[in-house]
Amino acid sequence: MDGKVVTRMGDGSCVERTRDELRADLEDGAEQGARRAKASSLTAGEIDHLLEIFASEARMTGVPIGDEVVLSCDGTVDLLSAKLDSLTQAELAGGDLCELALEDYSYKAVKTVVPTEQRRLQEAQYRLTIPVQYGAQADLGRYSVPDGPVPNWSQLLPEARVDEARAAQEEAASESEGDMYRVAEAMWEAGADGVNFDTAGAAGDADFLAVLNTVRRLRAAFPDLSIEVGMASEFVLGMHGELEFDGVRLAGLWPVDQLRLVQEAGATIFGPAVNINTGRTVAWNVARAIAIIKPCMDAASIPVHVNAGMGVGGVPMHPYPPIDAVSRASRAFVEILRIDGL
Amino acid sequence: MGTGDAVGVQMAHALAAGMNGMRAAGDLVARMQMTRGMRLQEAKLFVADRLGVSPRDLSDSVVMQEVRSEFGIGRLSDFEMECVGEATAMEAKFNIAELLDLPINCVQRFRGRVHSLRGDRAGGVS
Numbered sequence: 001m002d003g004k005v006v007t008r009m010g011d012g013s014c015v016e017r018t019r020d021e022l023r024a025d026l027e028d029g030a031e032q033g034a035r036r037a038k039a040s041s042l043t044a045g046e047i048d049h050l051l052e053i054f055a056s057e058a059r060m061t062g063v064p065i066g067d068e069v070v071l072s073c074d075g076t077v078d079l080l081s082a083k084l085d086s087l088t089q090a091e092l093a094g095g096d097l098c099e100l101a102l103e104d105y106s107y108k109a110v111k112t113v114v115p116t117e118q119r120r121l122q123e124a125q126y127r128l129t130i131p132v133q134y135g136a137q138a139d140l141g142r143y144s145v146p147d148g149p150v151p152n153w154s155q156l157l158p159e160a161r162v163d164e165a166r167a168a169q170e171e172a173a174s175e176s177e178g179d180m181y182r183v184a185e186a187m188w189e190a191g192a193d194g195v196n197f198d199t200a201g202a203a204g205d206a207d208f209l210a211v212l213n214t215v216r217r218l219r220a221a222f223p224d225l226s227i228e229v230g231m232a233s234e235f236v237l238g239m240h241g242e243l244e245f246d247g248v249r250l251a252g253l254w255p256v257d258q259l260r261l262v263q264e265a266g267a268t269i270f271g272p273a274v275n276i277n278t279g280r281t282v283a284w285n286v287a288r289a290i291a292i293i294k295p296c297m298d299a300a301s302i303p304v305h306v307n308a309g310m311g312v313g314g315v316p317m318h319p320y321p322p323i324d325a326v327s328r329a330s331r332a333f334v335e336i337l338r339i340d341g342l
Numbered sequence: 343m344g345t346g347d348a349v350g351v352q353m354a355h356a357l358a359a360g361m362n363g364m365r366a367a368g369d370l371v372a373r374m375q376m377t378r379g380m381r382l383q384e385a386k387l388f389v390a391d392r393l394g395v396s397p398r399d400l401s402d403s404v405v406m407q408e409v410r411s412e413f414g415i416g417r418l419s420d421f422e423m424e425c426v427g428e429a430t431a432m433e434a435k436f437n438i439a440e441l442l443d444l445p446i447n448c449v450q451r452f453r454g455r456v457h458s459l460r461g462d463r464a465g466g467v468s
Contacts, residue, residue: 062357068362071359094365125448126432129416129438191447192448193377193446225447302379330355334359340381
């Protein structure tokens with residue numbers, strides 16, 4: 001290999017790097033992540049640790065025995081059958097919990113088939129010992145024209161109709177909150193252990209606000225309900241720009257501030273998401289993600305499950321992410337950040 | 343939420359860093375995180391204490407198969423290892439609720455429905 005090791009780009013393709021090149025990637029990724037999130041960069045020891053992980057020629061790597069973490073999941077409907085997927089999680093994939101989900105992973109879609117989903121969940125609970133949660137996305141865009149009743153803010157904003165665009169997002173958020181609450185309430189009644197609000201903030205600050213408001217209402221109504229909030233990306237887009245939760249402006253929040261609000265709202269598990277840059281190596285992406293997420297670990301009073309699925313958390317943006325890349329990302333998050341789960 | 347999208351990702355994470363679900367005790371630690379909001383180390387210590395094992399044992403499929411059988415908290419049953427006579431899912435969850443002192447939603451509802459057949463609604467949940 002002439003002093004080079006095989007590693008991966010963010011799109012999953014193989015490249016070769018020397019140790020020095022890998023170290024440079026790690027240092028640059030950490031520095032860029034820290035600068036963007038206004039956080040401290042990684043220490044020299046942490047960079048050395050990451051280099052040890054990424055400079056290995058092993059096909060697969062793993063954490064030390066005893067350092068394993070809880071694995072949660074979101075909307076894994078690969079078998080196109082919620083029942084089969086939940087059984088797969090329990091019996092084949094080593095999942096510590098599983099999630100029932102509709103293939104159309106949106107609370108707006110789920111509300112039209114709630115009785116069916118309730119029955120599926122009830123039956124899953126008779127079949128499974130591991131915890132069963134129900135998950136979907138707020139998916140705020142689905143409430144706008146042409147898919148929903150609300151004017152489309154993506155059409156209004158380019159026309160500089162800012163007030164109308166903001167009003168439309170507020171109306172969509174209100175509709176979304178109602179749907180998410182009703183579905184979550186129904187799943188609790190069917191016996192769910194928890195609910196998952198996945199890709200929170202995908203449509204921007206109004207999307208995130210709808211999730212936070214829903215979490216707060218659910219926590220007040222159902223004290224024992226597990227509530228996961230997984231973010232859509234590292235940064236809350238200010239599509240509205242003026243929305244606040246508990247006096248905190250949502251636009252522009254980075255993971256540690258996202259975490260604080262999710263905790264205040266009453267969630268039990270937080271999932272930070274850092275998007276991957278397909279033009280940089282996995283090593284660069286993992287170092288950047290760790291630097292961005294690192295402040296969460298001291299601020300968290302609830303478990304932090306880093307999103308490390310396709311295209312986030314250093315996992316390549318490919319439908320079949322290679323084991324070498326996934327296992328390195330997995331180990332890096334556990335060993336450097338001491339996360340509570342993935 | 344973490345392991346996301348393609349199921350192959352989940353499997354790679356499980357091999358690299360997972361607690362192995364019902365093969366070991368990952369589901370029990372997950373329940374403490376989900377229902378009590380415990381961080382990982384606190385959840386591991388709590389579950390290990392209740393089971394009388396070390397935190398490291400919680401990820402050990404060999405140790406945990408015996409422990410799960412002893413406590414009646416469910417084992418994976420497959421072609422090579424039929425766990426005849428051992429607790430099935432709902433039975434196991436009744437035992438897990440007692441073991442971990444946790445209110446498990448589906449267990450409470452199951453209990454409530456059985457009671458309701460006898461004309462006694464005590465034990466149901468709203």
